[in-house]
Amino acid sequence: MQNAGIAALGLNWRYLACEVHPNDLPFAINGAKAMKFLGLNLTVPHKLLALQMCDVLDESARTWGAVNTIRFETRNKAGAWVPLNEVPADEIFEIRSHGFNTDADAIVRSINEDLGLTLRGASVLLLGAGGAGRAAALRLAAEGVSNLFLLNRTEEKAGQIAVEISTRFPGVRIHVTVQNANGVAELANSLKRHNAAINVFQGYPRDRVDLVLNATSLGLKSNDPLPLDVNWLRFNKPHFVYDMIYRPAETNLLREAKSLGCKTANGIGMLLYQGAKALELWSGKSAPIAEMRRALEKNVYGS
Ligand SMILES: NC(=O)c1ccc[n+]([C@@H]2O[C@H](COP(=O)([O-])OP(=O)(O)OC[C@H]3O[C@@H](n4cnc5c(N)ncnc54)[C@H](OP(=O)(O)O)[C@@H]3O)[C@@H](O)[C@H]2O)c1
Incomplete structure (x- = not known):
C-alpha cells in the first residue's frame, strides 16, 4: 500500500517492514x-511504548494515547521544524522525532465512507475493549455519538473505558453491559468510586442500536463464535455492522449481518486510511487513495 502510494506520488522512497523486539524500540527509533x-x-505493542520515546507528540497522539506514525523533522533555514525531505541531506544537522496517531481518525473515516453512516447522534454497540476497542470508543465519543454501549469479555476493561469517556466526553450516554446478574452490582459499585455517570446493566441493549462495531479478535478464525448473541442481532437488526477484522474479508458476524439485510463493512478501509494519512504527514501531499487501496486489496486478498 505505501510503496504503491509512494510510486504514484513519483517519490524515490521505499517503505520497509522490520521486526523489532519491544526492548529494542528506543534503539530502532534512534537508529x-x-x-x-x-x-x-x-x-502493536509499540504504539503505547513510543509515547515515551518521541521528542514531541502531536495533539492526535496525546488525545488518543498512542503513536502509530513518526515523522522525522529538521530545522529549515528559518529555524522552523519541517519534514526531513524538505531540506537537502547535507544541511540536516539536528533531527527530532514527532509522534502522531492516524488510527483513531481512520476508524471514523472508514465508517463514514464505507458504511455511509454519520456518527453524530448515533447509538453504537461496541464489542471489545482492547487497544483498538479503546481507541474506537474514545474517537466515537469525540465524534458525538449519543449512546455508547460497551461489551467486553473482561468487563472491568469496559468499565475503565467507560470511566475515561464519562470524564472526557460527558455528553455521551455511556453503558456497560455485563453478562450475569451478580456482575451488575459488582461493576456498578466499583465504578461508583469514580463518581461517573455510567449505566451498568445485564444482557444486551433494549434501546435502538444503529451500529454494531466489532473490535474483538473473534472472527479472525473461521470457527470462532460470533462476538455477540446472534438472537439479539436477528431480533434487533441494526442498520450497520462494521468489523475491524479485514482478513477474512467476510467474518461470520458480517455474513450473518448481511443475511439480515444490515449494511456491512470490514476493517480494510480503516487500515487504508491510517496509512494514507501517514503518507500525507511524511510527504505533505494528498495520498493517492485509489492506488493504495488497489495495492492493499491485492496484497491482502490476492485480487
Ligand atoms: N482494521 C484495522 O486497521 C485494525 C486495526 C487494529 C486492530 N484491528 C483488529 O481489531 C481486533 C482487536 O485488536 P486489538 O489491537 O484491540 O487487540 P487486543 O488489544 O488484543 O484486544 C482483543 C479484544 O478481543 C477480545 N477477545 C479476544 N479473544 C476473545 C474471546 N475468545 N472471547 C471474547 N473476546 C475476546 C478481548 O477481550 P478481553 O479484554 O476480555 O481479553 C479484547 O477486547 C483484532 O481483530 C485486530 O485484527 C484492526
Whole structure:
C-alpha cells in the first residue's frame, strides 16, 4: 500500500517492514533517526511504548494515547521544524522525532465512507475493549455519538473505558453491559468510586442500536463464535455492522449481518486510511487513495 502510494506520488522512497523486539524500540527509533529515515509506522505493542520515546507528540497522539506514525523533522533555514525531505541531506544537522496517531481518525473515516453512516447522534454497540476497542470508543465519543454501549469479555476493561469517556466526553450516554446478574452490582459499585455517570446493566441493549462495531479478535478464525448473541442481532437488526477484522474479508458476524439485510463493512478501509494519512504527514501531499487501496486489496486478498 505505501510503496504503491509512494510510486504514484513519483517519490524515490521505499517503505520497509522490520521486526523489532519491544526492548529494542528506543534503539530502532534512534537508529532510523541517525540514518535519516523520513518516518516510521509502528504497530502493536509499540504504539503505547513510543509515547515515551518521541521528542514531541502531536495533539492526535496525546488525545488518543498512542503513536502509530513518526515523522522525522529538521530545522529549515528559518529555524522552523519541517519534514526531513524538505531540506537537502547535507544541511540536516539536528533531527527530532514527532509522534502522531492516524488510527483513531481512520476508524471514523472508514465508517463514514464505507458504511455511509454519520456518527453524530448515533447509538453504537461496541464489542471489545482492547487497544483498538479503546481507541474506537474514545474517537466515537469525540465524534458525538449519543449512546455508547460497551461489551467486553473482561468487563472491568469496559468499565475503565467507560470511566475515561464519562470524564472526557460527558455528553455521551455511556453503558456497560455485563453478562450475569451478580456482575451488575459488582461493576456498578466499583465504578461508583469514580463518581461517573455510567449505566451498568445485564444482557444486551433494549434501546435502538444503529451500529454494531466489532473490535474483538473473534472472527479472525473461521470457527470462532460470533462476538455477540446472534438472537439479539436477528431480533434487533441494526442498520450497520462494521468489523475491524479485514482478513477474512467476510467474518461470520458480517455474513450473518448481511443475511439480515444490515449494511456491512470490514476493517480494510480503516487500515487504508491510517496509512494514507501517514503518507500525507511524511510527504505533505494528498495520498493517492485509489492506488493504495488497489495495492492493499491485492496484497491482502490476492485480487
Ligand atoms: N482494521 C484495522 O486497521 C485494525 C486495526 C487494529 C486492530 N484491528 C483488529 O481489531 C481486533 C482487536 O485488536 P486489538 O489491537 O484491540 O487487540 P487486543 O488489544 O488484543 O484486544 C482483543 C479484544 O478481543 C477480545 N477477545 C479476544 N479473544 C476473545 C474471546 N475468545 N472471547 C471474547 N473476546 C475476546 C478481548 O477481550 P478481553 O479484554 O476480555 O481479553 C479484547 O477486547 C483484532 O481483530 C485486530 O485484527 C484492526
